[in-house]
Amino acid sequence: SLRLAAPVWNWGTGSIRGLSRAVDPEGIQRKGRTLFQFLADRFYDVAAVREYLLRKQVLKVHQKNRSFTYIKERYGPFQDKEWMRSSGRGLSFLEFWEFRAVPIEAVDASGCAINYQGLDHLLALKELQSLSLRCCPHVDDWCLSRLHQLADSLQELSLAGCPRISERGLACLHHLWNLRRLDISHLPAVSNPGLTQILVEEMLPNCEVLGAGWAQGLKLGLEEQSQDTASSPIPA
């Protein structure tokens, strides 16, 4: 709504009192200050506290991404096909130190709070062949635009279930010319999953794209067609 001039709030007394005084000068005053009036007087302070809490939540995500050891990672060398699981909340520094020379070929970061900054750690792995970012709540279109740095090695990518990825981010996956398997199912922010899958398949001709399926939007039409043929049989 358009506000031509902001209403003037009296910081101390609060104009709600003024309003109620106009309606009933004696009634409210006699009641004394109710809890509602108390809160109404402090509206701007409460708003400031809520903004502060919101900012703290965002900072928490940033902090998680800055520190390498907080990312729940499972990685393993390709020859042994052995996955190292994270024990508890994070990995100890000693475990990493043992394997620092081993090239990391697969990373499963499903469900963790990785965001644009946190991807720095993953993009440094130049031999990465398989990356799983299933159900990561903070991975969005901007993060996908960074994946071009893994174009030379990445063969398998899974983005299933990420709530912030849309077809606009999927458009920049065309840099990944080595990609052989791509999973883009269950992306709630994609506006037209069937059409998007067709366009992504055209964009990456050598890649097997697992997605919504092109017939998803057509199901209703097929049912209607079968009903029509049943009701009107062709005369002999």
Added chain:
Amino acid sequence: MLRSALWLGWGRGLLGLGLGTRRGVSTLEWDGKVSEIKKKIQSVIPGGAWNPLYDTSHLPPEHSDVVIVGGGVLGLSVAYWLKRLEKQRGAIKVLVVERDHTYSQASTVLSVGGIRQQFSLPENIQLSLFSVEFLRNINEYLAVVDDPPLDLQFNPSGYLFLASEKGAATMENNVKVQRQEGAKVCLMSPEQLRNKFPWINTEGVALASYGLENEGWFDPWSLLQGLRRKVQSMGVLFCQGEVTRFVSSSDRMETPSGEEVILKKIHEVHVKVDHSQEYQPVECAIVVNTAGAWSGQIAELAGIGKGPPGTLQGTKLPVEPRKRYVYLWHCPQGPGLEAPLLADPSGAYFRRDGLGNNYLGGCSPTAEEEPDPGNLEVDHDFFQDKVWPLLAQRVPAFETLKVKSAWAGYYDYNTFDQNGVVGPHPLVVNMYFATGFSGHGLQQAPAVGRAVAEMVLEGHFQTIDLSPFLFSRFYLGEKAQEHCII
């Protein structure tokens, strides 16, 4: 809930009045009455909020510390950073004056919405990098409690500039500068182009530069609405009106070499309400000119350029409106999802729009073909004669296309060097400019807003040094020429 509480109180009050006996005026009630009377007297004295003759709630306030002329993306960005960088909450009163709240002619919303770092000037690259970081974290910068998060619909598909033999060397130099500043750009040969984008006809192309990250296009309307929402929640006042007059005072000063200089300071801004003769004189300390295509007129109102030509007083603000057309067409066999915003060496450009094989684009006219900026009517013959042949030559699939719609918008074109004007005027000491970006204002708005706010609050640029963009360059003749203009 408020209303029901009031009615409840009223009901109880009535009952109370009926049941209770009148015991005379108690001390508490008398005190309340005295403060009420005091308030009424205060409002009647001139300077108070009460006007007995007519309702003035639609007029802007009588005082404001900063008046921002023009409520487009640049004006709102300056307002946002002023409120964000102020030393104490509520320290500065900011008023944004916008003539047309439907933004029907504003350059912001009619823009194609692209953002790129492929510029030749390092300052432009830095401005764009800062702005893209702002857009990426838009929900941290512009978060309003209880409102849904902002979705800018950003397409990170990048810009692809093509260069002929003539321009190849300049492009290589530019890419070197861009990489130095931190932009992620790569150079491609015609063969690499054909491999990556088989739908391009690489005839006449010697080199191409492709932005890999932080480039693309987004929805300018959502950015504008997000800024408006946030800026209103921070306490900035909006008013609808047109600035018709500046009332200023002059001071005669002497330079160290003995020359006489007249310094002006604006004291009042007269804001006229639409469809009416009434106006409000707003007393202000600082005026920020972000009127876009009409900045030249606002500068003239302040007396900038009224003097003998060749002197500082006679240097006008060289920003004028230039009309540019944007066409939207459908081409069923056109480039797919991977298509970046392609800019041909001939000046034509296009980008994908949505998933339905729709594309939008246009071409900057040459100096002789410059259309009349008096209105925003679209010339469809321009597409047929000038734009379509260039597009079809570069992308053969565009030989069959159907134009679905078109619109026109203004560039706030800087006739001097096609780059923005930022900072205070040397003679009208309290007018600050943030205009003249000639087609790349939207993508630099967050960074320029911050620069102007720093200039106003601190007196110098802090994050990005925009001294090459000050007004004095028009008098001194130092061009900050930008070569990569679409």
